[in-house]
Amino acid sequence: MRAMCVIALFSSLFLSGCSNAGEHWVELKGQRFAVEIADDNEERARGLMFRDSMEEGRGMLFIHDSEMNLAYWMKNTRIPLDILYFDSNRRLVSQQRDVPPCSLGNGCPPYPSSAPARYVLELNAGQAAGMGLNNGEELKFGPGIPPAP
Numbered sequence: 001m002r003a004m005c006v007i008a009l010f011s012s013l014f015l016s017g018c019s020n021a022g023e024h025w026v027e028l029k030g031q032r033f034a035v036e037i038a039d040d041n042e043e044r045a046r047g048l049m050f051r052d053s054m055e056e057g058r059g060m061l062f063i064h065d066s067e068m069n070l071a072y073w074m075k076n077t078r079i080p081l082d083i084l085y086f087d088s089n090r091r092l093v094s095q096q097r098d099v100p101p102c103s104l105g106n107g108c109p110p111y112p113s114s115a116p117a118r119y120v121l122e123l124n125a126g127q128a129a130g131m132g133l134n135n136g137e138e139l140k141f142g143p144g145i146p147p148a149p
Contacts, residue, residue: 071112074102080125085117
């Protein structure tokens with residue numbers, strides 16, 4: 001009996017390690033994106049730096065503690081991106097499309113939101129145009145992404 005319990009325990013650990021249950025996703029205008037979450041200062045500062053590519057259907061979701069005017073930059077970012085700003089209600093309030101890579105370090109220009117935002121979604125450049133995004137679109141969160149308080 002004890003051996004059966006140990007086998008069952010290892011089987012459940014093995015199976016849970018093989019699933020994508022831990023992968024986060026968001027949905028925007030009916031399209032789902034697997035996202036990495038950047039929800040602390042270190043992760044937000046690192047962002048997508050030093051990456052040579054990002055797979056199609058993927059992105060990075062930045063979560064800020066409160067809604068405020070934000071500006072992102074492309075310091076050490078090697079791939080062009082769409083930077084999408086969302087308010088606390090997860091409504092698109094500002095877009096910076098086709099932002100080019102920047103290798104100028106601290107000389108890289110900022111790309112500000114035109115309204116206060118709490119969430120920022122970075123996708124491969126061209127995604128926003130391809131989806132025909134307009135301000136006001138709702139960003140839906142998959143399980144495991146905390147909603148705004």
